[in-house]
Amino acid sequence: MLPVYFDAFTRFGPQPRQHSAIRWTLEHLVEELKFCSISGALVTHCAQWHYDAMLENRRLLDRIRGHDFLFPIWCAFPHWTGEMPEPADLLKEMSDRNVRAVMLNTGTNGWSIISRTSRPLLDALEKHRVMTILDANESDLDKLEQVCIEHPELPVVLRHAKWAQCHSVVPLLLNYKNFHITLDHFQVNLAPEWLVARGCENQLLYASNATYMSAGAHRLYVDYADISPAAKAKIAGGNLTRLLKGLKPPREVINHNEDEIMAEARQGKPLSTLVIDMHAHMLDEGLQGAGAAYTMWDGGPRGVRNLARRMGINRMGIMSWNGTVGAQAQEGNQCVTTALDAYPDFYWGLGTFDVMHLSAQQMRAQMETLYADNRYLGLKPYPSYGIPYNDPRYDVWWQFGNERHLYAGLHPVNWYSPGEFDGICPKWPNLTVVAFHSGGDYSIADTTIELARKYQNFMLEITLTPSWGGIIEYLAAGAGVDRVMYGSDLPMRDPRQQLGWVVYSRLNLEDKKKVLGGNAQRLLEKVQSHQA
Numbered sequence: 001m002l003p004v005y006f007d008a009f010t011r012f013g014p015q016p017r018q019h020s021a022i023r024w025t026l027e028h029l030v031e032e033l034k035f036c037s038i039s040g041a042l043v044t045h046c047a048q049w050h051y052d053a054m055l056e057n058r059r060l061l062d063r064i065r066g067h068d069f070l071f072p073i074w075c076a077f078p079h080w081t082g083e084m085p086e087p088a089d090l091l092k093e094m095s096d097r098n099v100r101a102v103m104l105n106t107g108t109n110g111w112s113i114i115s116r117t118s119r120p121l122l123d124a125l126e127k128h129r130v131m132t133i134l135d136a137n138e139s140d141l142d143k144l145e146q147v148c149i150e151h152p153e154l155p156v157v158l159r160h161a162k163w164a165q166c167h168s169v170v171p172l173l174l175n176y177k178n179f180h181i182t183l184d185h186f187q188v189n190l191a192p193e194w195l196v197a198r199g200c201e202n203q204l205l206y207a208s209n210a211t212y213m214s215a216g217a218h219r220l221y222v223d224y225a226d227i228s229p230a231a232k233a234k235i236a237g238g239n240l241t242r243l244l245k246g247l248k249p250p251r252e253v254i255n256h257n258e259d260e261i262m263a264e265a266r267q268g269k270p271l272s273t274l275v276i277d278m279h280a281h282m283l284d285e286g287l288q289g290a291g292a293a294y295t296m297w298d299g300g301p302r303g304v305r306n307l308a309r310r311m312g313i314n315r316m317g318i319m320s321w322n323g324t325v326g327a328q329a330q331e332g333n334q335c336v337t338t339a340l341d342a343y344p345d346f347y348w349g350l351g352t353f354d355v356m357h358l359s360a361q362q363m364r365a366q367m368e369t370l371y372a373d374n375r376y377l378g379l380k381p382y383p384s385y386g387i388p389y390n391d392p393r394y395d396v397w398w399q400f401g402n403e404r405h406l407y408a409g410l411h412p413v414n415w416y417s418p419g420e421f422d423g424i425c426p427k428w429p430n431l432t433v434v435a436f437h438s439g440g441d442y443s444i445a446d447t448t449i450e451l452a453r454k455y456q457n458f459m460l461e462i463t464l465t466p467s468w469g470g471i472i473e474y475l476a477a478g479a480g481v482d483r484v485m486y487g488s489d490l491p492m493r494d495p496r497q498q499l500g501w502v503v504y505s506r507l508n509l510e511d512k513k514k515v516l517g518g519n520a521q522r523l524l525e526k527v528q529s530h531q532a
Helices: 026-035 053-063 087-096 116-127 141-150 163-175 191-197 215-223 229-243 260-266 301-311 329-342 360-370 392-404 442-454 471-479 496-503 509-529
Strands: 006-012 040-045 070-072 101-104 131-135 156-159 179-182 276-282 315-320 347-351 376-379 407-410 432-435 458-461
Touching: 006 026, 006 156, 006 229, 026 040, 026 215, 040 053, 053 070, 087 116, 141 156, 141 163, 163 179, 163 191, 191 215, 191 229, 215 229, 215 260, 215 496, 260 496, 260 509, 276 301, 276 329, 276 509, 301 315, 301 329, 315 329, 315 376, 329 347, 360 392, 376 392, 376 509, 392 407, 432 509, 442 458, 442 471, 471 509, 496 509
Parallel strands: 006 040, 040 070, 101 131, 131 156, 156 179, 276 315, 315 347, 347 376, 376 407, 407 432, 432 458
Antiparallel strands: none
């Protein structure tokens, strides 16, 4: 039995300074949920942040009338200024209108959740066990812990918690059973498996943040989780129904027009089409993180491969973490070589070099040695070295790559300044530039699309946490589908959302296959055909 999906947080409505290509209407939301086989959703309207909260709370009911699978979230804050009803009156109106969840936007609405003046609202919400949603962008987690302690019967749900907040979020999950998180931005590698194994399966909620994020992207975090069917059912929708006191979608929704790739993914089956991951990092075997705030459970060669194979990934290009982010180039290249030795038929490598401290001659000598190993097919510069890619110190990289027809995976220094590439792409035509994170947002997409139109040796890789709704199609339409490639950035973030982003795009089946693996295969064959 496959789980029924009930989305814990969606939103629609226009936002200030919004890119014109963003999908934001109620019709977009309804279509996205049905396309991705999501049976119901809690929903907000963006005006609840940007105008009078109670007016927009009530308007929301009118906006979603006629959609019995959509359920409102109301915005609440303390009543003292007269903009919000007193807590007892607010809870009565919510009960009368069957509103079973609130969001507390402490930053937007400018109030302190730990002030004694906030206690009447929190006490009322706790008394009625109202599901209470907070945004990690607006919430101090230390203050949130105090709320969990002082209001143990209040169901607290933190949304928008990021993978880099793992050191703060996980202790709260393990110590406070009234604390819950949504999995939209909490894309920590292997988090469903790790947290369920430690008794947190009742505290995890599927939420997509559609229309702004892809609802299908987040399905795969659960669909491909190596956990029991019962745990999957809880995370997909069961926990949300419990927190909403039995409220659930009126019917199960399945998209019967899904293509074969969507059908395999929805059933948790490894994809049978060719899938090549163009963007992955690597830790030393046995590590669970990469230092700083970066938890990456089982992020070494074995764990990365096992998760990738569960999804059906056929091959993966890896670069080290410590050689790029940590600027320890030699140690990083050794980490990659160790992974290549462990799984030579699965990984290929990208090398990095210390452009801060080495001369061109020293870097060239290291390149000659490293790329004598034909398993190295790409170059990996990184902003941690603090040098723009069009700086002359990088010329030895580009010349070497041009001679051997390699590709360079470029993480943006300033989220892509076109000028950086004007001195690379035309000068080194045999070098292929792959722009990582081209789907980071629509403005980044616009820049990389422009570069792809300008230079034939410029390609786009998609990955970034926000997994914007509609942006895969936007990249393909703007740059040409033959120029767009799947990548995950694992284990920094879990790869499943990034895969789901493509799987649940509106590209036709053949174009999906190009993005998932065909375009990458063509590039790799070009590189390999010119190896010495």
